[in-house]
Amino acid sequence: xxxxxxxxxxxxxxxxxxxxxxxxxxxxxxxxxxxxxxxxxxxxxxxxxxxxxxxxxxxxxxxxxxxxxxxxxxxxxxxxxxxxxxxxxxxxxxxxxxxxxxxxxxxxxxxxxxxxxxxxxxxxxxxxxxxxxxxxxxxxxxxxxxx
Amino acid sequence: xxxxxxxxxxxxxxxxxxxxxxxxxxxxxxxxxxxxxxxxxxxxxxxxxxxxxxxxxxxxxxxxxxxxxxxxxxxxxxxxxxxxxxxxxxxxxxxxxxxxxxxxxxxxxxxxxxxxxxxxxxxxxxxxxxxxxxxxxxxxxxxxxxxxxxxxxxxxxxxxxxxxxxxxxxxxxxxxxxxxxxxxxxxxxxxxxxxxxxxxxxxxxxxxxxxxxxxxxxxxxxxxxxxxxxxxxxxxxxxxxxxxxxxxxxxxxxxxxxxxxxxxxxxxxxxxxxxxxxxxxxxxxxxxxxxxxxxxxxxxxxxxxxxxxxxxxxxxxxxxxxxxxxxxxxxxxxxxxxxxxxxxxxxxxxxxxxxxxxxxxxxxxxxxxxxxxxxxxxxxxxxxxxxxxxxxxxxxxxxxxxxxxxxxxxxxxxxxxxxxxxxxxxxxxxxxxxxxxxxxxxxxxxxxxxxxxxxxxxxxxxxxxxxxxxxxxxxxxxxxxxxxxxxxxxxxxxxxxxxxxxxxxxxxxxxxxxxxxxxxxxxxxxxxxxxxxxxxxxxxxxxxxxxxxxxxxxxxxxxxxxxxxxxxxxxxxxxxxxxxxxxxxxxxxxxxxxxxxxxxxxxxxxxxxxxxxxxxxxxxxxxxxxxxxxxxxxxxxxxxxxxxxxxxxxxxxxxxxxxxxxxxxxxxxxxxxxxxxxxxxxxxxxxxxxxxxxxxxxxxxxxxxxxxxxxxxxxxxxxxxxxxxxxxxxxxxxxxxxxxxxxxxxxxxxxxxxxxxxxxxxxxxxxxx
Numbered sequence: 009x010x011x012x013x014x015x016x017x018x019x020x021x022x023x024x025x026x027x028x029x030x031x032x033x034x035x036x037x038x039x040x041x042x043x044x045x046x047x048x049x050x051x052x053x054x055x056x057x058x059x060x061x062x063x064x065x066x067x068x069x070x071x072x073x074x075x076x077x078x079x080x081x082x083x084x085x086x087x088x089x090x091x092x093x094x095x096x097x098x099x100x101x102x103x104x105x106x107x108x109x110x111x112x113x114x115x116x117x118x119x120x121x122x123x124x125x126x127x128x129x130x131x132x133x134x135x136x137x138x139x140x141x142x143x144x145x146x147x148x149x150x151x152x153x154x155x
Numbered sequence: 156x157x158x159x160x161x162x163x164x165x166x167x168x169x170x171x172x173x174x175x176x177x178x179x180x181x182x183x184x185x186x187x188x189x190x191x192x193x194x195x196x197x198x199x200x201x202x203x204x205x206x207x208x209x210x211x212x213x214x215x216x217x218x219x220x221x222x223x224x225x226x227x228x229x230x231x232x233x234x235x236x237x238x239x240x241x242x243x244x245x246x247x248x249x250x251x252x253x254x255x256x257x258x259x260x261x262x263x264x265x266x267x268x269x270x271x272x273x274x275x276x277x278x279x280x281x282x283x284x285x286x287x288x289x290x291x292x293x294x295x296x297x298x299x300x301x302x303x304x305x306x307x308x309x310x311x312x313x314x315x316x317x318x319x320x321x322x323x324x325x326x327x328x329x330x331x332x333x334x335x336x337x338x339x340x341x342x343x344x345x346x347x348x349x350x351x352x353x354x355x356x357x358x359x360x361x362x363x364x365x366x367x368x369x370x371x372x373x374x375x376x377x378x379x380x381x382x383x384x385x386x387x388x389x390x391x392x393x394x395x396x397x398x399x400x401x402x403x404x405x406x407x408x409x410x411x412x413x414x415x416x417x418x419x420x421x422x423x424x425x426x427x428x429x430x431x432x433x434x435x436x437x438x439x440x441x442x443x444x445x446x447x448x449x450x451x452x453x454x455x456x457x458x459x460x461x462x463x464x465x466x467x468x469x470x471x472x473x474x475x476x477x478x479x480x481x482x483x484x485x486x487x488x489x490x491x492x493x494x495x496x497x498x499x500x501x502x503x504x505x506x507x508x509x510x511x512x513x514x515x516x517x518x519x520x521x522x523x524x525x526x527x528x529x530x531x532x533x534x535x536x537x538x539x540x541x542x543x544x545x546x547x548x549x550x551x552x553x554x555x556x557x558x559x560x561x562x563x564x565x566x567x568x569x570x571x572x573x574x575x576x577x578x579x580x581x582x583x584x585x586x587x588x589x590x591x592x593x594x595x596x597x598x599x600x601x602x603x604x605x606x607x608x609x610x611x612x613x614x615x616x617x618x619x620x621x622x623x624x625x626x627x628x629x630x631x632x633x634x635x636x637x638x639x640x641x642x643x644x645x646x647x648x649x650x651x652x653x654x655x656x657x658x659x660x661x662x663x664x665x666x667x668x669x670x671x672x673x674x675x676x677x678x679x680x681x682x683x684x685x686x687x688x689x690x691x692x693x694x695x696x697x698x699x700x701x702x703x704x705x706x707x708x709x710x711x712x713x714x715x716x717x718x719x720x721x722x723x724x725x726x727x728x729x730x731x732x733x734x735x736x737x738x739x740x741x742x743x744x745x746x747x748x749x750x751x752x753x754x755x756x757x758x759x760x761x762x763x764x765x766x767x768x769x770x771x772x773x774x775x776x777x778x779x780x781x782x783x784x785x786x787x788x789x790x791x792x793x794x795x796x797x798x799x800x801x802x803x804x805x806x807x808x809x810x811x812x813x814x815x816x817x818x819x820x821x822x823x824x825x826x827x828x829x830x831x832x833x834x835x836x837x838x839x840x841x842x843x844x845x846x847x848x849x850x851x852x853x854x855x856x857x858x859x860x861x862x863x864x865x866x867x868x869x870x871x872x873x874x875x876x877x878x879x880x881x882x883x884x885x886x887x888x889x890x891x892x893x894x895x896x897x898x899x900x901x902x903x904x905x906x907x908x909x910x911x912x913x914x915x916x917x918x919x920x921x922x923x924x
Contacts, residue, residue, distance in 0.1 A: 042744040043632065045681035046730045054736055054744040059390040061736045061744055063724045091725045149726055 014106050015131075017138060018085065018098040020068055024138050026131070027096075029104050031087045031143045036095070038081035048149050052097055055084070062086065064095040070146055071123050087143055094147045105138065107131045122150060165206050166255055167375065172199045173255075174438075176248050177445050180241055187236035196244070197226045203251060214264045215254050221276035222247045228280055243275050245445070378471065381431050388428045389719070393742070395421045432472075433617075436514045436521065437465030439478045443485055443512060450489045457496050457507035458489055464514035469521045469617050476595045477523070477615060480588040484525045484611050485512065487584065492529035492609055502606065504528065520597075521617060526610040532603035534560045541569060556915055561601050565589045596622060596639060624718045624737070626745065627696060628711035630683035633745040635718050635737055636696065640750040642704055644712065645695040655693050656708075665695060665706055668784040668800065669884045672697065674706045675757040680732070700754035707753070716740065720747050732756055785885050785911070786863065787904060790836040791877035795909045798874075800882055802914065804866040807873070808859045820921075823862070823873060832862065832873040838917040839897045865914055872918060881905070 015026030041053030041064055050069040055062050064084060068076055076082060082097035111131045115124065126145050131138040176199055179192045186192075204219035222244060228234045250269050257265035395418060402414040440462050451458040493499075493508030500506055513524040538552045541563045552560070563569060567586040592599050596616045603609040624635040645667065647655035656663050656674060663674040674695065678685045695706040718737035727733065734749035784800040809823050814832065816822075821832040862873040883904055890900040890911075897920070899913045 040743060042736070042746065044727055044730070044733070044746060045683055046732065047727055051726055054746075056738050056742055056744050059386045059393075059738065061721050061723075061738065063726050065726070094724065094726070147726070149729075 017102040017105050019100045024136050026138050026140050027143050033086045033088050033093055035101055036084040062093050062095050064097055067096045067098055089147050173248055180244050181444050183236050184241040193230055212264055218250050218269050221273040225276050225280040240279055384428050388425055432470050433468040434471050434474050436467045440465050456493055459507045459509050461511045467514040480591045483588050488527040492527040494530050521615045523613045528608040531605040531607050531609055533605045537563050626713035626716050627709040629677045629709050635745050635747045640698050642697040642699050647693040649692050672706045674708055676708045698750050700751045705759045784882055786882055787880035788876040789878045795907045797909050797911050805864040807862045810859050830873045832875050833921050834875045838921050841920050
């Protein structure tokens with residue numbers, strides 16, 4: 009977290025999140041998906057991204073938030089991982105934001121639970137907080153070390 | 156370039172060089188004075204040594220250094236290349252391979268001890284071949300040994316080259332050559348007959364013919380890049396198709412011609428991209444001369460090894476997949492097939508056995524044929540061993556045909572080896588070979604005659620990328636099942652009075668031709684919404700996992716489709732019932748089921764693999780299993796006949812107008828291929844010594860003709876019959892033997908005397924006529 013940093017930002021409910029923009033391959037609107045029986049609930053399905061089969065991860069589920077309404081159409085943020093592209097499903101996409109390091113802070117100790125590890129920290133913006141997620145941990149199954 | 160990258164480059168390059176080194180050393184063993192090859196070996200080892208020193212790989216450097224100093228004496232002509240030197244240098248190749256593997260795995264050289272090897276190399280360097288403990292007869296020097304007349308010792312002809320020389324064999328002028336007789340046609344250009352000045356040129360000439368350098372015209376490409384290209388290519392084809400559709404709505408001439416051009420280019424591009432993954436089968440076969448040499452030495456046998464068709468290309472993935480099975484077959488041929496020299500001589504054969512590996516293209520497949528002129532397979536012994544190992548019942552065995560008995564060697568747990576050797580004979584051989592080859596959509600068959608040898612023929616598809624699959628539906632989603640594991644489909648119409656599925660202590664089963672078939676509900680297994688209720692039709696996909704059939708109950712069946720299976724990402728790796736995913740024609744993704752794991756998850760079989768013959772598997776040896784079903788049919792002239800249902804692939808009805816004549820045979824176009832037809836009544840008549848006069852043939856001229864598609868240890872054949880009657884379980888009533896040719900036995904079926912016909916005999920008769 010040195011100097012300034014660019015983040016791709018998005019919403020899950022009212023909360024404002026960001027991931028490293030350099031890891032984002034593209035944003036894809038809602039797509040029909042093939043569900044995967046027996047998979048972890050955070051796996052929403054598989055989608056065809058120009059011939060590449062991409063696993064879609066329900067970020068709400070991953071962060072232990074309440075599920076999106078049944079008629080909601082989440083947006084895919086396709087990120088690069090060591091194992092190929094993975095899609096993160098978010099409620100709505102926002103801007104690419106450039107923030108400076110001095111606004112950064114580690115998450116408070118009171119933030120506990122399984123999701124604490126997924127959060128790298130918080131940027132204090134003038135009007136709200138931007139929560140920065142660890143891309144590699146977010147795309148891993150809970151309890152599995154990331155690559 | 157970081158040191159890691161340098162190391163990676165080094166590993167890649169050295170791996171490639173090792174393969175060449177192997178081949179070069181074998182060439183040298185046969186043509187010890189090929190200076191060109193010797194120089195090449197020297198250069199390779201020298202560069203290994205150099206880089207190893209630079210990278211600080213001490214052991215590698217020591218081994219390479221010792222071999223290099225031995226080679227420099229050879230190069231200087233101070234030493235003669237001998238078999239024991241060859242053996243030591245080949246060990247060097249192995250040692251380097253080991254060290255490289257170790258480096259790749261752990262980053263350091265490992266703790267292998269190569270001091271004995273370096274000591275041996277030094278001993279050879281200092282003393283030449285003297286005092287060797289090698290069992291090989293040293294290749295003696297020629298009577299006129301001078302530095303000029305260092306005649307190449309014609310040992311076994313080089314397997315990778317086909318010299319054809321009209322000159323007589325060299326034995327006349329060189330009485331000290333190894334005793335192996337060889338066909339004169341493949342002798343190296345006989346240098347002995349030529350004056351010394353030409354002798355010196357010979358090695359160069361020989362070298363030029365079989366070491367074309369690819370290095371100048373080829374580059375190394377990461378396979379992932381090629382995979383990526385393939386994926387993009389697929390997408391481009393889809394986009395092209397959409398544009399073609401779109402262009403139909405327009406009449407703009409320029410646009411249409413551009414679309415046409417795009418169409419053409421895409422097709423050509425697709426073909427080229429497919430080609431990038433193709434590799435010559437020689438990459439696998441190249442190892443065989445060494446394997447054969449080492450094994451033959453170890454078994455005390457003499458083997459004359461030939462290869463043909465190394466340039467035959469197939470997909471890289473497949474090439475990897477067939478490496479082990481083919482190696483196994485070659486080892487088998489040397490270890491079991493070819494007899495020791497004394498036995499061969501006693502049988503009137505040449506002391507050296509002949510082993511041939513032949514690769515070729517045929518009808519969109521690659522055929523690899525491995526043949527030897529060894530002892531062949533003794534069918535009686537196969538039968539006894541199979542009965543002994545409880546693989547078949549004695550009764551079943553006694554009724555099997557020759558071809559069926561030969562198929563027994565593919566059963567798990569079968570071995571005829573009198574003793575387990577280091578190389579083969581543990582009974583885990585041929586079944587694994589068959590499983591592996593079938594896994595990639597190939598087939599393997601076998602021909603063998605006691606005393607004359609064995610021919611194994613493997614048919615392998617050109618590319619793995621595309622496999623045929625059955626698309627089924629479960630709870631509204633599509634899933635693909637690879638057709639390799641598919642046996643048949645059963646569609647049961649709902650009948651409240653007689654439920655199709657019976658329950659055995661809570662476990663669903665279905666009676667498939669008299670045998671209980673365990674059922675697995677896919678919806679339940681995948682924890683999906685159950686949609687099967689008693690009122691619905693039941694669709695059972697009969698699958699085979701590890702030789703055990705089971706029925707998968709699904710909601711619906713769509714179609715068969717050619718799919719490209721892609722691996723799942725790590726988030727889904729933990730779900731073993733899925734082999735991968737595939738993109739369907741409409742662009743949606745479908746999961747591909749892994750049948751074996753599906754069966755395991757459903758506990759279709761317990762942990763131990765059954766060695767017993769499965770009861771109702773559609774393979775040749777099942778044809779004589781206990782409770783068989785019979786397909787009843789009638790000929791026009793009357794009379795009820797039957798053949799075992801397990802030998803039947805399908806029942807078809809062809810319009811008579813579709814039958815065509817090809818020479819003297821009748822054929823019909825069937826699923827894009829020609830299906831030869833045999834008229835059963837004529838074929839049976841032909842076998843009779845005194846055929847009865849069948850009267851009215853004209854009434855046979857119905858509009859359509861029922862045809863039984865027969866596949867049983869042969870390519871499909873259509874049997875034309877008068878009328879298909881029924882499928883019944885084989886009666887337990889007594890069978891009576893018959894001496895009517897073409898008929899196996901007669902039995903009473905449904906109160907009628909029925910002749911069970913011997914299809915192989917019919918086929919044989921119609922092939923000869």
